[in-house]
Amino acid sequence: MYDRHRERMVKECVIDRGITDQRLIAAMGKVPRHQFVETAMSHQAYADKSLPIGHSQTISRPTTVADMTRALQISGQERVLEIGTGSGYQTAILAEM
Template sequence: MDFAVARKRMVEAQLVKRGITDQRVIGAMLNIPRHIFVEEAMSAQAYSDGSLPIGEKQTISQPFMVAKMTEMLELTGREKVLELGTGSGYQAAVLATLADRVYTVERIRPLALKARKALDSLGLLNVNLRIADGTEGWPEEAPFDAILVTAGAPEVPQCLVDQLAIGGRLVIPVGDRTDQRLVRVVRNPDGSVVGDVSLDCRFVRLIGKHGWSEEP
């Protein structure tokens, strides 16, 4: 399979035609080899229009959703970004090519180790990864210019809002256990926050102290 051709088709059909306009986001997803972030047996499906299982009851997000959430962060290349829910590491790789530094948290150790290996194989040395409860953020490294949450939460955790820098953007899926909507929160210069809602989405649950419990 010609993965470069598959990536180009993915970008054109799934991103550009659906309204993704940020050229930096488009460029990142055109260059990052998504297939190395899935099991080898599923590499031929890596550029398909949908999420894929990555083990541990987790998924790698649909390419369009990765692009949309990244675009909502409005990254310029100078930011310090926090990602909660490393998963496969693909979203962290996208962020790493668009920001100065990335801090990513994964609660499931086997996934974190696989993600670290994939990120290292691409030479993305500006990604810091820790195994912990992502719903608590990474307070000792705050504030962050942007925070991206890749799992669905029942509400926007206040502790994450508190870790935003002035002018910082937080993008998070919020809703029930199966269906959510993307929410973007921006911290104003006076410390107040404003939020707006984007499209419907469906993510795995955000498990942890400030998210869902592990019970079904």
């Protein structure tokens, strides 16, 4: 079930917005976003909206994650230290790249 939703998210939030970085497309297509949100919200994990993750924090919208990652222009050889950024979803995307 989640695979189909993740594929749609990648198409609508990444590819249809003109992002062509194949590593970013592959990473967002692989990382299971539903595992980074509260269980009660997992059915909304692949919608383009921020979701609560507890402690008055939210996970960023998929479009925001895609835009931030693209802006980094990483080659895949960098070491990235990400501190205090929430759920870990962005970190997982970067690790896949």
